[in-house]
Amino acid sequence: MTPPKTAVPPRTPGVSQTDVVVQSIRQMIIEGRLRPGDRLPVEKDLAAAFGVSRNPLREGVRALSMMGVLETRQGDGTYVTNLDPSMLLVPMGFVVDLHDGRGTIHLHAVRRILETEAAAVAALHIGAAALDAAAELLRHNEAELAREEPNHETVIENDIAFHRIVAEASNNPVLAALIDALGGRTMRDRLRRSISQPGADETSHREHLAILAALTAHQPDRARTHMSAHLFTVEDYLLERSTTNPATSEPGTK
Numbered sequence: 418m419t420p421p422k423t424a425v426p427p428r429t430p431g432v433s434q435t436d437v438v439v440q441s442i443r444q445m446i447i448e449g450r451l452r453p454g455d456r457l458p459v460e461k462d463l464a465a466a467f468g469v470s471r472n473p474l475r476e477g478v479r480a481l482s483m484m485g486v487l488e489t490r491q492g493d494g495t496y497v498t499n500l501d502p503s504m505l506l507v508p509m510g511f512v513v514d515l516h517d518g519r520g521t522i523h524l525h526a527v528r529r530i531l532e533t534e535a536a537a538v539a540a541l542h543i544g545a546a547a548l549d550a551a552a553e554l555l556r557h558n559e560a561e562l563a564r565e566e567p568n569h570e571t572v573i574e575n576d577i578a579f580h581r582i583v584a585e586a587s588n589n590p591v592l593a594a595l596i597d598a599l600g601g602r603t604m605r606d607r608l609r610r611s612i613s614q615p616g617a618d619e620t621s622h623r624e625h626l627a628i629l630a631a632l633t634a635h636q637p638d639r640a641r642t643h644m645s646a647h648l649f650t651v652e653d654y655l656l657e658r659s660t661t662n663p664a665t666s667e668p669g670t671k
Contacts, residue, residue, distance in 0.1 A: 438477025
């Protein structure tokens, strides 16, 4: 590949050579000079084009690889990934993981906003295969809840899988990736509610059945309403918990 003719971002105080590499490659992708699947020029040429030494170049490439933008293949070079949203949004899940208890309510509020609209859109597009898969998950949960001592982790894992099916049925990969990043990372809060709040699993199961019925009938308004009501029950639990456990409340609140 011919070395890129790229304008190196102007050096400003506090901007490292690694930052220059990241910004330059980002700009090349945005401008279409590097496309998904393209192989980057050899290290020597790329470093010269960006006006950086090789170590910062490697650090920049490593950073972009962690973000899902680049992929280094042993003995073959470095390539631009397919830039799939589910890969690019993986770092957001890490950010979610770092949130302490004080940010939990905000995370769930964002999740509710996204999933509520995803359910409405999914009701218009969801197919028979996805409906069957969602119904099967709910049958598994119903059987699990009928046990004398249900496995709460299994119930929540099926819960997450159900929500993932709904999100994917929206036919919007960015929306689905955002929901997945938030939904999977809020598992511990849902698991805590499942264990500590009597009847929580049974309530969630009934709410899931109502959502599935709206999806099956292809009724977007009902799907939106039922999903919103379902997720508000989780937020209500978190709000109640924050008032009784100061460690999970927002700064300055009681």
